[in-house]
Amino acid sequence: METCQCEAKWEELEKIIDAHRGQPSALIEVLHQSQELVGYLPRNVQVAIADGLGLSLSQVYSVVSFYNHFTTKPKGKYQVSVCMGTACFVKGAPAILERLEQELGTKVGDTTADGRFTINQVRCLGCCALGPVMTVNQKAHGRLTPDTALEILKEYQ
Ligand code: FES
Structure with missing residues (x-):
């Protein structure tokens, strides 16, 4: 798994995913909460969300890239x-x-x-x-x- 800026928050991220495990319809909510937590949605976060919700990475990525609200790069102050x-x-x-x-x-x-x-x-x-x-x-x-x-x-x- 690639490294990311969010290792310290990984445990909290898993709690968010666990709360919606196996629920593909919760994707937007999980993405929103995950971005709030991490600040952005790097690839390894998307992979974890896809695995947890039972979706493919491309399904997750297509939603992330569709909405301007979501970002795959860290944002400045x-x-x-x-x-x-x-x-x-x-x-x-x-x-x-x-x-x-x-x-x-x-x-x-x-x-x-x-x-x-x-x-x-x-x-x-x-x-x-x-x-x-x-x-x-x-x-x-x-x-x-x-x-x-x-x-x-x-x-x-
Ligand atoms: S074009 Fe309307 S504010 Fe810039």
Whole structure:
């Protein structure tokens, strides 16, 4: 079995699975609780869930990959989401995203080596007049330039 970040929590994970052992219909609930516990759903967690619930790994993976809520990669402390909706796009969002990737040394969907920031790109956040917009966790920041976006992230260092 591959190593993962969650060995200390493995016992708790087994309790979650045991509570639904042999119940394929509990998959979403088990995935949700497991992600709450571990923070993400690496392959070995998916294998354990598949075995416990009586499903194939591909059945589990298809649900994990279908729902945006589930992630197979560890998330950073701060979720940085740059809006790439049409209004933000034409006002310069791609340059912001590119600059953040360069400065943080990571790509969209990935997390910085220090575990602080995960960069995401999202569709319209519903505040187009403030574009370009990004959110850091739930807080929105608007009328950004690449420089101001970086300045904002420094507040979270
Ligand atoms: S397009 Fe970015 S908030 Fe609407």
